[in-house]
Every structure is written in structure tokens, then in C-alpha cells.
Amino acid sequence: MKEKHAIGIDVGGTNTKFGIVNKKGVILVQDRIKTNEHENVEEFIDDLAEKLNPMIEQYGGPEAFVGIGMGAPNANYYQGTIEYAANLKWKGIIPMAELLEQKFKIPAKLTNDANAAAVGEMQYGAAKGMKNFITITLGTGVGSGIIIDGKIVLGHNGFAGELGHVIVRNGGREHKGTGLKGSLEAYASATGVRDTAIELLQETQHSPSLLENYPINELTSETVFKCAEQGDSLANEVFEFTGQILGEALATFVHFSAPEAIVLFGGLTKAGDLIMKPTRQAMEDNLLQVFKNKVKILYSDLQEADAAILGASALVW
Incomplete structure (x- = not known):
């Protein structure tokens, strides 16, 4: 055949x-x-x-x-x-x-x-063989897909699983595209990293930073990453803050669906431990005992x- x-x-x-x-x-x-x-x-x-x-x-x-x-x-x-x-x-x-x-x-x-x-990811990637996992794409926005018992969660109207629009800071930063205040996407996306850097730079009291060498309109998540790699304390603070929020959100998602793994994809994952270390820590700190140290955080192994x-x-x- x-x-x-x-x-x-x-x-x-x-x-x-x-x-x-x-x-x-x-x-x-x-x-x-x-x-x-x-x-x-x-x-x-x-x-x-x-x-x-x-x-x-x-x-x-x-x-x-x-x-x-x-x-x-x-x-x-x-x-x-x-x-x-x-x-x-x-x-x-x-x-x-x-x-x-x-x-x-x-x-x-x-x-x-x-x-x-x-x-x-379930058919070809890091989640092959898994029946319960969540994918989170950390790019310009925050995309997500939830697999439970081997099936994609779609909801009654086909639009379920919008984890990027979950509110993680009540009354927080306004998302320019949706008007929502305090959504995960407003913080844990490449755009969110840039906005956090700008906010920290605009504070009256902040440590000297390599980020000050860039005009505001030239700041990107990649700029923040490059400065953090050079040991810049403010740039590192941006990733600590972002990881804290992302980790807290991942703990919430674990409580909801009990996944075997969370598979991360997208440009922000290139920051490696700068963002993943605080993310893992915040997730574990906010999990019930029954979930602690049981959920893997994986990087997608599919070519972008x-x-x-x-x-x-x-x-x-």
C-alpha cells in the first residue's frame, strides 16, 4: 500500500x-x-x-x-x-x-x-507518548495548548486554552491588544520583557545599567538578554521578575490539569536559565505537595x- x-x-x-x-x-x-x-x-x-x-x-x-x-x-x-x-x-x-x-x-x-x-508536540516532538501536557509558546505573545487524556482541550465553542490571557496580576499592566489588565501575556512575552525593562529604567531609584545605552524604541527582549549575559543587574532583575510571574502561572495551570510536563517553545526560551531558574523555583514554591517535583518543564525539540x-x-x- x-x-x-x-x-x-x-x-x-x-x-x-x-x-x-x-x-x-x-x-x-x-x-x-x-x-x-x-x-x-x-x-x-x-x-x-x-x-x-x-x-x-x-x-x-x-x-x-x-x-x-x-x-x-x-x-x-x-x-x-x-x-x-x-x-x-x-x-x-x-x-x-x-x-x-x-x-x-x-x-x-x-x-x-x-x-x-x-x-x-504530541505527534512528533518532546511530548511524544504523553497524554497529559501543556505547551506554552513564549514569543511576541503567549500561546498555549492543553492536552488532557490524549485530547486537545477545545471547550464548547472551540476556543478553550487561552492561558496567555489568564489574569495573573489583578489590575496590572494593560495588554494593548485586548485591553485586559494584568494578563500573563502582558508580562511573560517578549513584549512583556521589554515593557518590564522600560518600567524598571523609569523608576527614580535603580542601579546603573547597560540598558541605559539604548534608546527606548530600540529596547527588545534580545537587548535585555544580551545585557543580562554580561552580568547587568537590572537586566537580570527583568528575567527574575518575568520568571516569577511565569512560574506562579504554571503552578496554577498544573493545579488545573495535572500535566506530566509543560513544553516551552518560542524566542524567550533562548534566555535559558536566566528565565528558567526563577520560573522553576516560583512554580515549585506555589504547588501543592502532591504536585511538587512531579511536573517536568521541557523545551520543544521541534525545529522552530x-x-x-x-x-x-x-x-x-
Whole structure:
């Protein structure tokens, strides 16, 4: 019997990446198109088909594929729709699964990008063989996916698992995108690290810092990391503060779902022990005894460039 393949599509605000994936999680061929160059979704699908159809034919035609998996912002797994995505030009409710099936004659499923990442970790990554774990992506924002008893947690409307928007500091820092005050994403994202650095620099009393050599508009989480690596006390304080908040939040999530592991992914993980040491400490300090020293914190071992395609493709196996 001929080997079947899957298609993984990751829709980002700027680029859409896609590829052909085999059962072992090897991306056989991949490409990308610009997402927001298309005023309407039909043009986007046409552009996608122009590049994807030759790949499909190369690997045996539509009948050789188990399905198309797509990770996208505000994607509803139950309905197969993208709903009111703030960073996409196509407004309202987009029947994306139906449009893909009509164009490619292959069954399609979609979920939000963070859930797709969780399924990818279970199928191909650090959580392979696990049935209870949480993935947290620490990037520009904080994405998350929750797996319980081998199933992704979707909730009654398909949008469950938004751990980045959980309030961790009542009345705290305002999140510019949502208006929520004190959410995890406002603190434990790359943007949050930058905002914490700015707040500490603006305090009347603070120790001299290498960060003062940078204009405010040039400060990034990477800048803070570079200064912390050089032993800068204020930059280290930023990571201590961020790790404290993240660790407290992880303890809350452990109490909720009793995971075997928490798998971390994204740019902030490159800070290594600078952020992980305070994170682990704060998590353990805030756990009930029954959970202490029982939950692993792991780094994703999926290649960052490939993870989104792999995660999307894993939806259909």
C-alpha cells in the first residue's frame, strides 16, 4: 500500500507556510506565500493552490493524502472556520475548511496555531507518548495548548486554552491588544520583557545599567538578554521578575490539569536559565505537595522553522 502524506498549513499575519509531511514528521517539501497581500480569502486560496497543487501532484495527487491540517489565528476546530481574526484582512467568519476542500478535493481540519503546536508536540516532538501536557509558546505573545487524556482541550465553542490571557496580576499592566489588565501575556512575552525593562529604567531609584545605552524604541527582549549575559543587574532583575510571574502561572495551570510536563517553545526560551531558574523555583514554591517535583518543564525539540507546519499536519493523522 502506497504511503500516505499530510499537508500542513500555518497561517500567520504576514506569511503562510505550507508543506508536505510524511507519517514520521519529515517535511518533504515546503514553500510560503504572503498572507495579507490578498484582500479577499478567495484570492489567497488561489495563490496557495498555484504553489501547493504541483506539490500534491508530485506526491501522488489528492488520493495520496490523508488530509490538510491548518493552524490559524481564531480558528474554530468544530466549525472549520476562522472567526474575527484581528491580524488578518479577511473579516467576519471565513469557512476555511470548506474552501480548502473545494479547492484541493482533500479533507481539511483547522485549529488555532497554539493548539496545532500542541498536537505537533504530541505527534512528533518532546511530548511524544504523553497524554497529559501543556505547551506554552513564549514569543511576541503567549500561546498555549492543553492536552488532557490524549485530547486537545477545545471547550464548547472551540476556543478553550487561552492561558496567555489568564489574569495573573489583578489590575496590572494593560495588554494593548485586548485591553485586559494584568494578563500573563502582558508580562511573560517578549513584549512583556521589554515593557518590564522600560518600567524598571523609569523608576527614580535603580542601579546603573547597560540598558541605559539604548534608546527606548530600540529596547527588545534580545537587548535585555544580551545585557543580562554580561552580568547587568537590572537586566537580570527583568528575567527574575518575568520568571516569577511565569512560574506562579504554571503552578496554577498544573493545579488545573495535572500535566506530566509543560513544553516551552518560542524566542524567550533562548534566555535559558536566566528565565528558567526563577520560573522553576516560583512554580515549585506555589504547588501543592502532591504536585511538587512531579511536573517536568521541557523545551520543544521541534525545529522552530518547521514546527508550525508539522503541528498543522498532525491534526489529520
